[in-house]
Amino acid sequence: MSSKRVSRDRSAVTYAELEANSTVHNVEVLVDEMSVFPQISLRPEVTEHLKTIFLNKELLAAVGHHEAEHRFQKLLACLSHPPSYTCVRASTHLAPLEEIRHRLEEELKKMCSSPSEEVSLQILPHPRLPDVLLLPVDGPRPVKQLSSEVVVGAQCGTAVLRGAHVFAPGILASPKYMKVGDVISVFSDLEGKCTRGSLSFQGKTAYLGNGVAEMDRSSIFCSDEPVRGVGVRMTEPLYQSPSFDGVLPNLVFLQNLPSVVVGHVLGPRPGERILDMCAAPGGKTCHIAALMGDQGEVVALERIRNKIDRIRQNAQTLNLSCIKTYCFNSTKAVSSDPTQETEGPPFPPESFDRVLLDAPCSGLGQRPNMASTWSLKEICSYQPLQRKLFHAAVRLLKKGGVLVYSTCTVTLAENEEQVAWALDAFPCLTLQPQEPHIGAEGMLGAGLSPEQLRLLQRFSPELSWEQTDPTTTPLPCRADGDTIGFFIAKFLKN
Numbered sequence: 001m002s003s004k005r006v007s008r009d010r011s012a013v014t015y016a017e018l019e020a021n022s023t024v025h026n027v028e029v030l031v032d033e034m035s036v037f038p039q040i041s042l043r044p045e046v047t048e049h050l051k052t053i054f055l056n057k058e059l060l061a062a063v064g065h066h067e068a069e070h071r072f073q074k075l076l077a078c079l080s081h082p083p084s085y086t087c088v089r090a091s092t093h094l095a096p097l098e099e100i101r102h103r104l105e106e107e108l109k110k111m112c113s114s115p116s117e118e119v120s121l122q123i124l125p126h127p128r129l130p131d132v133l134l135l136p137v138d139g140p141r142p143v144k145q146l147s148s149e150v151v152v153g154a155q156c157g158t159a160v161l162r163g164a165h166v167f168a169p170g171i172l173a174s175p176k177y178m179k180v181g182d183v184i185s186v187f188s189d190l191e192g193k194c195t196r197g198s199l200s201f202q203g204k205t206a207y208l209g210n211g212v213a214e215m216d217r218s219s220i221f222c223s224d225e226p227v228r229g230v231g232v233r234m235t236e237p238l239y240q241s242p243s244f245d246g247v248l249p250n251l252v253f254l255q256n257l258p259s260v261v262v263g264h265v266l267g268p269r270p271g272e273r274i275l276d277m278c279a280a281p282g283g284k285t286c287h288i289a290a291l292m293g294d295q296g297e298v299v300a301l302e303r304i305r306n307k308i309d310r311i312r313q314n315a316q317t318l319n320l321s322c323i324k325t326y327c328f329n330s331t332k333a334v335s336s337d338p339t340q341e342t343e344g345p346p347f348p349p350e351s352f353d354r355v356l357l358d359a360p361c362s363g364l365g366q367r368p369n370m371a372s373t374w375s376l377k378e379i380c381s382y383q384p385l386q387r388k389l390f391h392a393a394v395r396l397l398k399k400g401g402v403l404v405y406s407t408c409t410v411t412l413a414e415n416e417e418q419v420a421w422a423l424d425a426f427p428c429l430t431l432q433p434q435e436p437h438i439g440a441e442g443m444l445g446a447g448l449s450p451e452q453l454r455l456l457q458r459f460s461p462e463l464s465w466e467q468t469d470p471t472t473t474p475l476p477c478r479a480d481g482d483t484i485g486f487f488i489a490k491f492l493k494n
């Protein structure tokens with residue numbers, strides 16, 4: 001099984017050393033030295049495309065070739081690694097943050113397998129987000145590969161790196177005689193080439209740690225029923241973070257930090273009518289409703305029917321009743337008859353106080369992501385759809401209302417270029433300051449002015465992925481930089 005891993009002392013390479021090495025080759029080598037996993041594997045044409053973005057003329061003129069190349073190499077490296085903390089959003093509409101923190105601590109302590117694990121358990125409030133708790137991830141840890149191996153799909157692998165156990169549907173290959181109680185190493189199939197039911201796999205994989213089988217091979221692959229439940233319980237994960245499966249489901253919700261920032265930037269108030277145009281699975285929808293104290297109306301639209309139930313389940317679990325969910329294509333959400341008043345979509349123009357367009361996007365900011373087989377055509381296919389959605393968003397927003405546009409990707413075309421286009425296409429829109437603004441400013445390259453860039457919020461993990469010493473850098477400071485790649489723009493309709 002091909003695998004390049006495991007823990008090296010990442011602090012051995014300092015920023016100063018990186019700076020001192022001016023050739024591109026050395027930058028690549030040093031960034032790679034800091035990594036447990038290889039850089040994200042993309043199709044060559046996609047890597048080249050991203051490189052033209054991160055080494056664009058405006059940026060090169062501002063920071064120089066070496067710094068731009070360094071940032072780009074770090075981006076490719078940090079994308080394949082998980083952020084160094086876990087972020088949970090607390091249901092502060094149901095209980096005070098401190099009470100939720102305390103209850104979470106009690107629950108997680110029960111799950112610890114040793115007193116030292118209990119002592120190292122930290123749950124910290126975020127200094128600027130009143131509903132966020134942060135938990136440091138312990139990793140990479142020095143774990144040893146075993147001879148017996150299970151291979152899981154990339155999506156399952158991502159979840160394991162963020163603290164989950166291995167759910168049986170994610171298992172692709174296992175030893176012929178694997179039985180309950182076997183101790184086994186877990187690998188992620190990086191290129192989607194492992195066939196379900198295989199006995200072994202020779203393709204590219206990444207080692208995720210060790211666990212104990214909770215099912216035997218035949219229960220996983222030979223059952224007539226769709227297989228469910230934990231297949232391998234992770235006992236020695238490479239990156240250790242609590243598994244939140246079933247833990248205080250109404251009080252804590254796993255959510256990436258930038259996604260929580262979106263809700264606050266939108267700033268919904270009790271009694272307002274809010275539209276969430278691309279809502280599933282409903283993390284931001286529920287946050288908006290919670291921020292409104294469940295008073296008012298949050299309309300959640302989602303085009304894919306089988307994702308609708310997730311939004312409803314999440315709303316129900318979090319005790320939120322002001323959310324109305326519809327399966328609908330949001331590009332068609334503006335009614336052609338403005339006098340027509342119906343409860344559901346399409347809606348007359350100017351129906352909403354605030355609109356969230358958390359757009360479908362190329363998702364290139366997601367972490368950890370060790371490999372993507374997407375073509376350049378697929379990566380570039382989102383800009384037109386996002387613009388159609390934007391047209392509908394502007395029409396549905398009341399005058400004086402707020403529109404927030406967000407993506408979880410790193411391209412200019414889906415982020416700063418969309419802002420430049422929108423400001424040109426809709427003279428009624430002006431960019432607004434964001435609160436909180438804990439990410440970086442917008443990226444150069446789309447012709448926006450420095451003032452405009454300062455109003456944008458881009459979470460750029462490559463700017464801070466230095467593997468800072470966890471003992472000296474407080475967690476909330478690290479957490480604000482070591483996020484998924486994300487983008488937020490806030491507009492006012494005049």
Ligand SMILES: C[S@@+](CC[C@H](N)C(=O)[O-])C[C@H]1O[C@@H](n2cnc3c(N)ncnc32)[C@H](O)[C@@H]1O
Pocket residue numbers: 259277278279280281282283284285301302303304307328329330331358359360361
């Ligand atoms: C980035 S995800 C949204 C995540 C969600 N806001 C959250 O925080 O949980 C984008 C969603 O938009 C949906 N979508 C894509 N095109 C759409 C359209 N034309 N109308 C409505 N939803 C759409 C996708 O199916 C996907 O579920």
